[in-house]
Amino acid sequence: MALRPPRLTIVDGALDAAARVVGVVVRPDDRVVMEDPGFPALIDLLERAGADIVPVPLDRQGIDVDLLRKAMELNPVAVFIQPRAQNPTGTSMTRLRASEEAAVVDGTRAIAIEDDHSGDIAVADVGVGAFLPDRTVHIRSYSKLHGPDLRMAAVGCTADVPDALAARRMFGAGWTSRVLRGVVLELLTDADAVAAVAEARTRYAARSARVREGLRDHGLSVSPGDGINVWVQVPDERASLVAMAARGIRVSPGSPFQVAPGQVPAIRVTCGALPDDMDVIDTVAAGIAGVEAPVGMTVSV
Ligand SMILES: Cc1ncc(COP(=O)(O)O)c(C=O)c1O
Structure with missing residues (x-):
């Protein structure tokens, strides 16, 4: 607009x-x-x-x-x-x-x-x-x-x-x-730069849609959204972070984003650095949901 x-x-x-x-x-x-x-x-x-x-x-x-x-x-x-x-x-x-x-x-x-x-x-x-x-x-x-x-x-x-x-x-x-x-x-x-931004927008949207889909399929409550961030409610922030780190996945803790006390624990997943390979994204989503063992690399999402 x-x-x-x-x-x-x-x-x-x-x-x-x-x-x-x-x-x-x-x-x-x-x-x-x-x-x-x-x-x-x-x-x-x-x-x-x-x-x-x-x-x-x-x-x-x-x-x-x-x-x-x-x-x-x-x-x-x-x-x-x-x-x-x-x-x-x-x-x-x-x-x-x-x-x-x-x-x-x-x-x-x-x-x-x-x-x-x-x-x-x-x-x-x-x-x-x-x-x-x-x-x-x-x-x-x-x-x-x-x-x-x-x-x-x-x-x-x-x-x-x-x-x-x-x-x-x-x-x-x-x-x-x-x-x-x-x-x-x-x-x-510049036309090429504008086209590159459009391409980035499309890829980010595809990656984050897939992350959301994967997490929902594994029963997690996920925000709707745009851009690179996905907000995921978890039973326990600290336990989730530790379990994910053991699987090679680093996400942001949710509490620094929360202003009012006593909110549902959450984490923030960032899709910007994920690859476009949907199989890798599915594996990462399963890793976040705790249904899959190590992703075989360390990813920061
Ligand atoms: C909501 C929000 N505001 C501001 C910023 C900072 O942006 P900038 O790099 O332009 O200072 C960020 C960076 O991630 C952000 O998420």
Whole structure:
């Protein structure tokens, strides 16, 4: 969905963008809504900023609207949303959900901060910005599209957040290298690079669909999703990690992603580094589910 914010600035990755936006928008003791489970670095960032985090669970279509409405009664200053390929669950919002969330945020004092960390490696093309253009700060990272070492993200908004952020930056690095920006522009417009991203999107989708299918076939409860991440509920996080390590499989523990206490234990499986060979993926899925012995190699998923 084309979003053409009139104000735009370039910073050094989505996390840098989030930190700078928090620096402009959040004051100690301000309430900030975020998805639960969510990105651990954002949890740390908000805690360091002294924010009072209001976690809101997700359902299959994104942040739960009724619970978001309830959270807005606490008068937060910002709502952080990952519109697509949410880390860790892989959830992409539906357009309907994006419009509902925008309607809930509209009429409050909060701004929506959209962390589009996956960009076009996600299949969905959705965001709340299209429905709440005046009060959405859109962060678009190029890390997952073209490599995290680029350290580049765009921050777009109609309000003055990008200007405030750029002004503060003049006391430090000043700006992101124009040479690197030229490289990213080329990557975003060159036909071969665009085709390579489309190919990556298709392959990631096929791998993660197969992982989901395999895990479900083995009786595990798995998030629906997009991009590279799959969120899997397990009986016991630690026991699962240890058992998987013994089979040569490394996954991320779920607890660092969980904000509210007392949630169902889970792990995050990342499909980005898996091979395209579906037999290997089936073996890894069986290994995660605990029904198969060693995969014969160490895989980090
Ligand atoms: C939700 C989320 N936000 C931000 C980032 C950081 O992205 P960047 O490399 O652009 O700083 C990540 C990285 O995985 C992420 O998952």
